[in-house]
Amino acid sequence: MLKKIPVSRLKPGMFIQEMCGDWMSHPFWRAQFKLKDEGDLRRIVDSGIQHVYIDTDKGIDDRDAVAADEVKQAVEQEIIAALAAPETPHVRATVHEELARARKVHEQAHKVVRTMMSDVRLGKAVSLEDAEPVVEAITGSVLRNSGALLGLIGIKNKDDYTFLHSVSVCTLMIAFGRSLGLEGDELRQGGIGGLLHDIGKMKVPDEVLNKPGRLTDAEFDLIRQHPGDGHAVLVNTPGIGPIPLDITRHHHERLDGKGYPDRLAGDQISTMARMAAIVDVYDAITADRCYHKGMPAAEALRKMWEWSADHFDQKLLQAFMRCVGIYPVGSLVRLESGRLGVVVEQNDGSLLTPKLRVFFSTRSNGYIKPEMLDLGRKLGSGGGDRIVSAEAPDKWGVDPQRFLFPA
Structure with missing residues (x-):
């Protein structure tokens, strides 16, 4: 049986199934193991x-622990209670x-980022003349209809993850910022x-950055240097502003x-850095990596809410969830x-009744x-069903991306 406990109650002999934090917060990237000694506990x-x-079932119990199902139900109720109806998005085009x-835009942005990061690995400087057109193009797409680009960012190749x-x-920061009313140069x-934000990872050796197993303390320290390394690269970039420097160092x-x-x-952490922390973790834990399987997006948001008291600005996390939707x-x-369906668009006024295929x-x-099924409509008018749960595609052997934006 899965149960949740504070780390203060951990003891050798317990089997850890999951740590309540993103994978970049601790060195145990394969977090399922029996706790054998005080060293790992420290x-x-x-x-x-x-x-x-x-x-x-695999290790020592704790009589004061809370069952995982109880935690899940409580968190889901908290989320529903905390999120008011989303604002009606201002769209200039349909998703189609x-x-x-x-x-x-997505394809070109990928090429530019790959080139910039490869240049940094070779010791070259970052050019804002390469980055700014990408940001402008992404901003334009988000302002026309964020659903199209937000749908595409879920398609990732493990080898090209970084x-x-x-x-x-970048896409999520722009969509998130826009939902908060940011515009112009600030956006x-x-x-x-x-x-x-991750330009400093180009200073980390590939064998450490993409290591499929557990990191040593020294390797984990190398990974944790990337915000400072990125800041050091960007501080010498002509024209770079304080916001990108802050995000890179403090995400x-x-x-x-x-x-x-x-x-x-x-309050030592700026609003932009708090936003970037949320966006960075959300995208990281929903993606497949060489060392872990990505979570379904709805589960990731629930987990982040569960961690939010210690990790994130809860008001900003609420706003982010309104921006991307509970599903x-x-x-x-x-x-x-x-039936199984893939969410293709959010519904105005309700986070629980999106449009599906x-x-x-x-x-x-x-x-x-x-x-197409619009859960905001009644039976007989394209609706009449209800979401029971978010699902992992692997569980059913399906690829929802095939049906998200069919040709």
């Missing part, structure tokens, strides 16, 4: 992790109309910060002061009818004719 405490889930442009992650964080600077800081590199806490575009969901029956375990 590493967990020193990493800043506050809570863990233990599997009592924007899709072709969004694909070109480059695609930078494009995704553009936030986008540049998102695009360049791994945490409200409880246990982030890095400067151990900032609370973000590209999410696979299971309906009360037994249903394509699979869990009851017959087979594909069905794809059709």
Whole structure:
């Protein structure tokens, strides 16, 4: 049975199933293991992790622990209670109309980021003349209809993760900033910060950056140097503004002061850096990596809410969830009818009733004719069903991206 406990109650002999924090916050990138000694316990405490889930079938129990199902239900109720109806988005095009442009923007952004990061690895400087047109193009697509580009950022290749992650964080920062009312140069600077936030990873050896197993303390220290290394690269970039520098250096800081590199806490962390922390973790934990399987987006948001008291600005996290939706575009969901569908668009006024394309029956375990379903409508008018849960595509052997934006 899975149960949640504070790290203060951890003891050797317990089996750790999950740590309540993103994978860049601790060195145990494969976090399922039996705790055997005080050394590993100290590493967990020193990493800043506050809570863990233990599997009592595989290790020692704790009579005061809370069952995982109880935690999940409580968190879901908190989220629903905390999120007011989203504001009506200002769109200038339908998702279908924007899709072709969004694909070109995404592809070009990927190429530019790959080139910039490769240049940094070779010791060359970053050029804002390369970055700024990418940010302008992404901003234009988000302003026309954010759903198209937000749907595309879920498509990632493990080998190109570092480059695609930078494009995704840029896109999410712009969409998030726009939802908060940012505009003009402030919004553009936030986008540049998102695009360049991980530039310091080019100073980390590939064998450490993409290591599939557990990191040594020395290797983890190398990874944790990347915000400072990135800041050092960008500070010599002509024309770079304070916002991208701040985002690059501080996107791994945490409200409880246990982030890095400067151990900032609370109000010491700027709003932009707090936004970047949320966006960076969200994109990281929803992506497949060589050392872990990505979470479904809806589960990732629930986990982040669970961690938010220690890690994130909860008001900003609420705003981010309103921006992307409780079930973000590209999410696979299971309906009360037994069908699976992929979220293609949010519905004005309700985060719980998005527009879907249903394509699979869990009851017959087979594909069905794809059709659009608007959960905001009543039965007989394109609606009449309800989301039961977010699902992992691997569980059903399906690829929802095939049905997200069909040709």
